[in-house]
Amino acid sequence: MRAFVAVAQFGSFTRAASYLNLSQPALTVQIQKLEDGLGVRLFYRNTRSVSLTRIGRELAPQLGRILSDLDTVVGDTRQLAQGQQGVARLAVLPSYASGILPEIIAAFRPTNPQVSFVIRDVIASRVAELTRQEQVDLGIMGGALSGPDLEVLFRTQDHMHVVFPDGHKLGNLDSVTIDDIAPLPLVLMDPATSVRAIVDAAFLAAGHQPIVGAEATYMSTAVGMVRAGLGVAILPGSAMEVRAEQTLRSRPLNAANFARQVALIKRSGRTLPPVSESFALMLMKELPAAQGVDTA
Numbered sequence: 001m002r003a004f005v006a007v008a009q010f011g012s013f014t015r016a017a018s019y020l021n022l023s024q025p026a027l028t029v030q031i032q033k034l035e036d037g038l039g040v041r042l043f044y045r046n047t048r049s050v051s052l053t054r055i056g057r058e059l060a061p062q063l064g065r066i067l068s069d070l071d072t073v074v075g076d077t078r079q080l081a082q083g084q085q086g087v088a089r090l091a092v093l094p095s096y097a098s099g100i101l102p103e104i105i106a107a108f109r110p111t112n113p114q115v116s117f118v119i120r121d122v123i124a125s126r127v128a129e130l131t132r133q134e135q136v137d138l139g140i141m142g143g144a145l146s147g148p149d150l151e152v153l154f155r156t157q158d159h160m161h162v163v164f165p166d167g168h169k170l171g172n173l174d175s176v177t178i179d180d181i182a183p184l185p186l187v188l189m190d191p192a193t194s195v196r197a198i199v200d201a202a203f204l205a206a207g208h209q210p211i212v213g214a215e216a217t218y219m220s221t222a223v224g225m226v227r228a229g230l231g232v233a234i235l236p237g238s239a240m241e242v243r244a245e246q247t248l249r250s251r252p253l254n255a256a257n258f259a260r261q262v263a264l265i266k267r268s269g270r271t272l273p274p275v276s277e278s279f280a281l282m283l284m285k286e287l288p289a290a291q292g293v294d295t296a
Contacts, residue, residue: 001034001063001066001067002020002067003016003020003022003030003031003034004030004031004042004056004059004060004063005060005063005067006020007050008056008060011049011050011051012050013028013031013045013050031043040053040055041053041055042056042059043056086114086115086274086275087117087118087275088115088116088118088137088138088273088276088279089117089118089120089135089136089137089138090117090119090120090136090137090138090139090279091119091120091122091126091127091130091131091135091136091140091141092119092120092121092127092139092140093121093122093123093124093127093141093142093194093262094121094123094218094219095195095219095236095238095239096140096238096262097119097121098239099239100238100286101119101140104283104286104287105117107286108279108282112275112278115275115279118136120135120136123193123194124142124143124193124194125192127140127141127265128141128145128146128150128265131150131265131266131267132147132149132150132267134270137266137272137273138265138266138272138276138279138280139264139265139266140262140264140265140283140287141194141262141263141265142158142195142198142236142260142261142262143194143197143198143260143261144261145263148268150265150266150267150268151265151266151267151269152263152264153263153264153280153284154264154280154284154287155262155263155264156287157260157261157262158236158237158238158259158262159236159237159252159253159258159259159260160195160198160235160236160253160258160259160260161234161235161237161250161251161253162176162181162232162234162250162251162253163222163223163226163232163233163234163235163248163249163250164226164233164248164249164250165226165227165229165247165248165249166247166248166249168232168249170249170251171251173251175251175254176251176252176253176254177254177255178202178203178206178253178255179206181232181234181253182206182208182210182211184231184232185211185213185214185230185231186210186211186212186213186231186232187213187214187215187216187222187231187233188210188212188234189215189216189217189234189235190216190217191215193217194260195234195235195236195260198258198259198260199234201257202255202257205257211231213225213230214230214231219239222235223235223245227245227248234258235250236260237250237252262287264280264283264284264287
């Protein structure tokens with residue numbers, strides 16, 4: 001097919017053979033095989049000229065389009081195999097989805113401009129469920145991982161911060177402990193979240209009962225409640241909402257058990273698509289940066 005299209009384009013066996021890096025006898029054999037296979041004559045040729053037959057004129061543009069489509073498919077397949085093109089599907093904790101993840105995608109994009117992302121920002125139990133069901137390739141979840149059908153690719157920690165309005169007495173402390181916040185009304189996350197599990201376990205271990213001022217499912221809601229004076233919140237340092245809110249301040253909680261284990265996971269026994277495998281390597285490099293910072 002390439003031999004036929006080249007001869008049709010150049011109108012010369014000699015020029016077509018040079019273009020295809022073939023000898024002229026080899027090119028002639030390929031044309032003859034194509035004509036024999038189709039049972040038609042494609043060229044009129046003599047020692048001085050080559051011209052297409054009527055059937056050859058009809059066939060040339062059709063085969064040209066087929067070869068162009070084939071080249072596109074082969075090129076796209078090679079890019080997919082090299083992780084340069086495709087869709088990366090992730091289920092991610094909301095704090096990471098709105099925090100460090102966009103920055104990691106932005107750093108990944110220049111060398112992988114044809115990769116697109118589908119992000120499901122959900123609580124930890126849903127991250128595990130979506131990854132287990134293979135609705136996503138990768139998950140970033142908090143808390144303990146259960147079951148043999150999920151594989152941990154990487155682990156890091158996300159330390160909890162107490163978030164309070166500007167001018168609050170906690171702002172005078174260089175280090176905040178659980179004893180400092182136990183007497184205060186708290187804005188806590190939903191009991192189904194990994195953040196709430198960390199907070200409940202820490203209070204139980206310290207022999208305290210948290211004073212619940214309000215509960216919220218989303219961190220942006222918790223931040224709004226703190227801003228309205230309903231209490232102080234305990235949120236992961238990775239939460240972009242903490243850094244974005246100018247009227248609030250935060251301090252890390254000075255206790256080892258106020259840290260959330262964060263894991264990058266995939267379905268056990270599953271081979272990741274090349275694009276997701278490439279992005280997983282990027283995540284393993286960048287996720288340790290998501291430790292949070294004080295807002296003074």
